[in-house]
Amino acid sequence: MEENLKITVENGVKELVILKGTAEPVFHKKAIEVKGGSINSALEYLSKKVVDPEIIKHSKIEFCYDELYIKLLYDARERNPDFIEGVLKLHPDLKKFNINSGKTYSPFELSDFIKMNRHYFENKDYAMKLVSRLREFEGNVNRDIEAKADGRGNKRALINEVVESNIPEKFYLELPVFIGQPKQRLEVEISITASFDCSLVSPDLKELIDMQSREILDKQLEEIQEMHPELKIFEL
Structure with a gap:
């Protein structure tokens, strides 16, 4: 559409050139x-x-x-x-173990989990030994309770006794704690409650995360x- 323009020039200007059309777009480089x-x-x-x-x-x-x-x-x-x-x-390989998270497993579930993740253990044979003991754990406790029942509610003491005699006190994992960082050797313990719930805990991991980060x-x-x-x- 044509437009009427009124232009006034001063200071001796005798000629004015008007260009009509679309201006070139202003380019801004894309950021990374x-x-x-x-x-x-x-x-x-x-x-x-x-x-x-x-x-x-x-x-x-x-x-x-x-x-x-x-x-x-x-x-x-x-x-x-x-x-x-x-x-x-935190590295996904570490997170899958749910250490210090409060997540619980039955002894059988934990044994299956360890079996499928034995490649993270410092010693794979030790991992498979742990798998076997966890599979037998609940049965051993129940047998001991039947054999030693004294009617005074000593189930927790009997569970502790079986844990001490059958479940290794600790095991070691070798895996990175943080993404982009090298593998670390981590000491992990198995905590077992009176209802046979198992969880993985590691004070060393908590300290390592707090200090190394x-x-x-x-x-x-x-x-x-x-x-x-x-x-x-x-x-x-």
Whole structure:
């Protein structure tokens, strides 16, 4: 549709050229985004990228010990800065054991679980020995209760007695605790209640998670700072 334009020129301008049509679109480069990557994601990005010293001055790292993450915004003053997030997460192989989670199994269920996951044990033969003892456990307790019943409710004591004599006090797993980290040797115990519920507990694992998580973040931040001392780092 034609439009009537009224234009006034001043300061001696004698000619005015008017161009009509569609302007070229403004292009904004697409950012690289990594969300929920492994904890070393920011370090990997910086170590493999040709970093402009001027751009790194306008970039920043944010980290949090409570939520166990490191976030990099590369060229944060740009419309679309690269965003790299690394999170320290428990390894799926560890999570499937439900250690310290309160999850319970019957002795037979736990023996089946151990049998199917014996490749995580430090000693597979030891794992299969544990499988056999768990399968026999409930029957052994019941037989002892029948043989030693004194009418005074000593079932819990008898269960403890059978546990001590038949179930190994502890076993060892070899698997990574966190994604992107090497395998660790973990000591695990089997807790059994008076109703024959079994659960896996490990004080060592709890301590390791609490202590090493901070150490792993600190190590990543230290290497990033050594690589780019001018990069701003903020704790949230």
